[in-house]
Amino acid sequence: MHSEHWIRRSAGQVIRRHKKRTILLGAVIIGAAGTSLLPPLVLEQIVNRLSQHQAISFSLAAFYLLLIVLADGLTAIQNAWITIFGQKLTHEIRSALCAKLDRLPADYYHHHPAGKITSLFINDGDAIDVLYSDGVISMFADSLRVIAILWVIFTRSTGLGLLILAVLPVLYVFTRICRKRIRQAQLDNRRAIAKVNNHVPETLRCMRMIRTLHVQRYMERSYDEAIRESYQAMDRSNFIDSIYSPVILFVQACLCALMMVLAVRSPAWRAWFGISVGSAVAMMAYISQIFSPLENIGMEIQNIQAAAAAIRHMEEFFNEPNWQPRCTDPIPKSGILLDHVTFGYDPARPVIRDLSFTVRPNEIVTLTGRTGAGKSTIFRLLTGLYQPQHGSIYLAGQCPCAIPEHEKRKIYGCVEQDFPTVPGTVRDQITLYDGTLSDKDVLQALKLAGLKDTVDQLPQGLDTPMHEELFSQGQMQMLAIARAVVADPQVLLLDEITANLDAQTEAQIIQALKEASANRTVLSVSHRISSAIGADRTIEIPTLDP
Numbered sequence: 236m237h238s239e240h241w242i243r244r245s246a247g248q249v250i251r252r253h254k255k256r257t258i259l260l261g262a263v264i265i266g267a268a269g270t271s272l273l274p275p276l277v278l279e280q281i282v283n284r285l286s287q288h289q290a291i292s293f294s295l296a297a298f299y300l301l302l303i304v305l306a307d308g309l310t311a312i313q314n315a316w317i318t319i320f321g322q323k324l325t326h327e328i329r330s331a332l333c334a335k336l337d338r339l340p341a342d343y344y345h346h347h348p349a350g351k352i353t354s355l356f357i358n359d360g361d362a363i364d365v366l367y368s369d370g371v372i373s374m375f376a377d378s379l380r381v382i383a384i385l386w387v388i389f390t391r392s393t394g395l396g397l398l399i400l401a402v403l404p405v406l407y408v409f410t411r412i413c414r415k416r417i418r419q420a421q422l423d424n425r426r427a428i429a430k431v432n433n434h435v436p437e438t439l440r441c442m443r444m445i446r447t448l449h450v451q452r453y454m455e456r457s458y459d460e461a462i463r464e465s466y467q468a469m470d471r472s473n474f475i476d477s478i479y480s481p482v483i484l485f486v487q488a489c490l491c492a493l494m495m496v497l498a499v500r501s502p503a504w505r506a507w508f509g510i511s512v513g514s515a516v517a518m519m520a521y522i523s524q525i526f527s528p529l530e531n532i533g534m535e536i537q538n539i540q541a542a543a544a545a546i547r548h549m550e551e552f553f554n555e556p557n558w559q560p561r562c563t564d565p566i567p568k569s570g571i572l573l574d575h576v577t578f579g580y581d582p583a584r585p586v587i588r589d590l591s592f593t594v595r596p597n598e599i600v601t602l603t604g605r606t607g608a609g610k611s612t613i614f615r616l617l618t619g620l621y622q623p624q625h626g627s628i629y630l631a632g633q634c635p636c637a638i639p640e641h642e643k644r645k646i647y648g649c650v651e652q653d654f655p656t657v658p659g660t661v662r663d664q665i666t667l668y669d670g671t672l673s674d675k676d677v678l679q680a681l682k683l684a685g686l687k688d689t690v691d692q693l694p695q696g697l698d699t700p701m702h703e704e705l706f707s708q709g710q711m712q713m714l715a716i717a718r719a720v721v722a723d724p725q726v727l728l729l730d731e732i733t734a735n736l737d738a739q740t741e742a743q744i745i746q747a748l749k750e751a752s753a754n755r756t757v758l759s760v761s762h763r764i765s766s767a768i769g770a771d772r773t774i775e776i777p778t779l780d781p
C-alpha cells in the first residue's frame with residue numbers, strides 16, 4: 236500500500252477511535268485562537284482610559300489577567316492534546332511497520348542493511364511523530380491564529396494591515412528558501428544516520444574479526460566519516476534554523492518602529508493608521524502575536540520537511556513487494572518430499588535444478604554435495620523461508636509455507652551451527668516465548684540435549700538471565716538441540732553443527748543428537764554427524780554448471 240495513503244488512513248483511524256477527543260481538540264484550537272485575540276482589546280481600553288486620565292476599575296484589570304490566563308491555558312491544553320494525538324498516530328505507524336516486516340520475503344533482509352531498517356523505526360518514526368505533534372496540526376492552529384489576528388488588525392487599522400500584508404510576501408519567500416535548504420540538510424542527515432546506525436551493530440558483530448585483523452583504525456575512520464556527514468548536515472540545518480527566528484523578530488521590530496515614526500512625524504500618516512494610543516499598544520501586542528505563530532509556521536514547515544523525507548523512506552519500505560506464498564495442497568504422506576524442484580535466489584541462475592528426493596518417516600538421511608551445491612538452500616526451502624520457482628516440497632505432507640505458525644515447531648526443528656539468542660531467560664531461549672510449552676517440556680528437552688545438569692546448577696535455573704558467557708560453544712549447540720526438540724517435532728533438520736569443538740564435547744553433542752533423532756525423520760548436512768547417529772543413506776546434491 237502507498238505509505239502516504241497509509242499515513243492518511245492511520246490518521247483517519249486515530250480520529251475515528253478518538254472522535255470526542257478530536258472534536259474537543261478542534262474546539263480548543265479555535266478557542267485558543269479566539270481568546271488570544273481578546274487580551275489586546277481589553278488592553279486597548281485600559282491604555283485609552285489611562286491616557287485620558289481616567290481611572291480603570293479593578294474588575295477590568297482582573298478581567299484582562301483572566302483573559303491572559305484563559306488564552307495561555309487553552310494554548311497549553313491544545314499543545315498537550317496535539318502531542319497525545321501525534322503519539323497515538325506514531326503508535327499506529329510503528330505497528331504497521333512491524334506488520335510489514337512480517338510480510339516481507341526472507342531475501343529482503345539479505346539486501347537491506349539492519350541499520351537502514353532500524354532507522355526507519357526510530358528516526359523516521361520520530362519524524363512522523365513530530366509531523367503531527369509539532370507539524371501539521373500545530374501549523375493549522377498557528378495559521379488560524381495568523382488569519383484571526385490579521386482580521387482584527389484590518390478592522391482596527393487598514394493602514395497597518397496593509398503594511399503587514401506588504402511584508403508577508405517577503406517573509407514567505409525567505410521562509411521558502413530556508414525550507415528548501417533545511418529539507419536537503421534533513422535528507423542528508425537521515426542518510427548519514429542510517430549509515431551510523433548500521434555501522435555500530437555491524438562493528439559489534441564483527442568485533443572479533445576486526446581485532447584479529449587489526450582493522451580498528453579503519454572501522455573508527457569510517458564511523459567518524461559517517462558521524463561527520465551527519466554533523467555537517469545538522470550544522471547546515473541548525474544554521475538556517477538559527478537565523479530564521481532573529482530575522483523574523485527583526486522585521487517585527489522594524490514594523491513597530493516604522494509605524495511609530497510615521498505616526499509621530501505627520502498627522503496624515505497618523506490618520507492613515509487611524510489609531511489611538513491604546514489602539515497602538517494593542518496593535519503592537521497583535522504584531523508580536525502574529526510573528527510568533529508565523530515563526531512557528533517556519534519551524535513547523537521544517538518539521539514537515541523532515542517528515543517528508545521520512546515519509547519517502549516509509550513509502551519505499553511499504554512499496555516493497557510482499558512475500559506471496561504459492562502453497563500446494565497437502566498430501567497424505569509423512570517424511571520429506573522434494574518433487575522436481577528448481578530454485579535460484581535469482582530465478583535466472585538456479586542453484587538447484589529439477590531435484591527430487593524422498594526421506595521416509597523416521598529415516599535418517601545425509602545430504603552431501605560440494606560446497607555451494609545448495610545444501611543450506613534446501614534447508615531454507617524446507618523451512619519455508621523461500622519457495623521454489625518450479626516443483627513442490629512437502630514436509631510431513633504439507634507445503635512448508637502453508638504450515639500455520641503455531642504448528643511449525645511441531646512439524647520441524649532445526650539445529651544450525653549458530654545459535655541466535657533472544658532477550659530473556661534461559662527458559663526463553665528454548666520456548667522462544669511460546670506460553671504453551673511447560674517447564675516440564677523445557678526440562679525434558681534439556682535432559683535430552685544433555686544440558687539439564689548444567690542448567691540446574693545455574694543460580695536461578697531456568698530463570699537465569701541469558702548472556703553470551705553463560706554457556707560454552709558446545710553447550711550453546713546443546714541449547715540449540717533443546718530448542719529444536721522441545722515441541723517434539725516430526726522432522727529434525729541438522730545443519731553443519733559440531734564444527735570447531737573438542738572431541739569430548741563433540742561426543743556429548745553426538746550423544747544428544749542420537750537421542751533427539753530417535754523416532755524422527757532426520758535430514759543432516761554433516762557427514763560425520765550422520766554416520767555417528769546411524770544414517771540410513773546419503774543423497775548427493777549435484778553441483779550445477781555456472
Ligand SMILES: Nc1ncnc2c1ncn2[C@@H]1O[C@H](COP(=O)(O)OP(=O)(O)OP(=O)(O)O)[C@@H](O)[C@H]1O
Nearest residue numbers: 345580581586604605606607608609610611612613
Ligand atoms: N541469500 C542468498 N542470495 C543469493 N545467493 C545466495 C544466497 N544464499 C546462498 N546463495 C548462493 O547459493 C549457492 C548455494 O549456497 P548454499 O549455502 O546453499 O550452499 P551449500 O551447499 O550449503 O554450501 P556449503 O557446503 O559451503 O555450506 C551459493 O552459490 C551461494 O552463493
